[in-house]
Structure formats: C-alpha cells, structure tokens
Amino acid sequence: MAKIVIDTEKFGERLRKMREIRGYTREALAELLDVHWTYVEKLEKGKRYPSFAMLVKLLTILEVSADYLLGLTDNPQPYSDLPEMVKKELEECEQLEEKLKKIKEILG
Numbered sequence: 001m002a003k004i005v006i007d008t009e010k011f012g013e014r015l016r017k018m019r020e021i022r023g024y025t026r027e028a029l030a031e032l033l034d035v036h037w038t039y040v041e042k043l044e045k046g047k048r049y050p051s052f053a054m055l056v057k058l059l060t061i062l063e064v065s066a067d068y069l070l071g072l073t074d075n076p077q078p079y080s081d082l083p084e085m086v087k088k089e090l091e092e093c094e095q096l097e098e099k100l101k102k103i104k105e106i107l108g
Contacts, residue, residue: 006049006070006071007046007071008046008047008048008049009046010046010071011043011046011049011069011070011071012043012044012045012046012047013044013046014064014068014069014071014076015040015043015044015058015062015069016044018062018064018068018069018076019040019044019062022061022062022063024061024062026040026041026044029061032057032061033054033057033058033061035054055069064076064077065077
C-alpha cells in the first residue's frame with residue numbers, strides 16, 4: 001500500500017486561502033469550530049494538523065473538498081463539473097438508444 005504524505009504547509013496555505021475566500025477571520029472560523037483562534041493559526045502555519053472530526057468540520061464550513069485541502073488536487077471543487085459530465089453522458093445514451101431503435105426497425 002502506498003504511503004500518502006500530507007504537506008502540512010500546503011494544507012495550511014489552502015486552509016487560509018479558503019477561509020479568506022469565504023470571508024471568515026481566524027477568530028470567526030475558530031468560533032464555528034469551537035476552538036481557540038490560535039488553533040486555526042497553527043493549522044494555517046502548518047504547525048498542527050487537524051483530527052479527522054476537525055477536518056470534516058473544516059470541509060463543511062468552508063465548502064471545500066478534502067482532496068483540495070489535503071493537496072491531492074488543485075481544484076477546490078473537483079466535482080463541480082459533474083452535472084455537465086452527467087448531462088453529456090445522458091445525451092450520448094439517448095443517441096445510442098435512437099441508433100438502436102433504427103437498427104431494430106431495419107431488422108424488423
């Protein structure tokens with residue numbers, strides 16, 4: 001099994017970026033997380049790493065994917081284009097159904 005190493009500095013940078021994008025101060029985010037603001041500061045500086053439960057809270061509050069905060073993707077919302085992908089797949093299925101219908105008509 002491959003070992004995944006989390007870059008705490010990158011995590012911290014991304015956490016700060018998303019906090020700022022969402023318009024939270026460290027103090028406001030800390031209050032939502034029910035922690036002291038210095039905990040958020042340490043996370044952002046790469047000096048601490050959150051527990052799984054705290055990570056889930058961060059993801060929920062900041063509306064960001066775990067893959068992004070953990071540095072596994074550069075897209076904060078990696079599945080944001082999923083509805084468009086699904087729509088395209090449905091259109092392709094409908095086209096295939098039409099072709100199948102025509103083939104059945106030809107074969108009788």
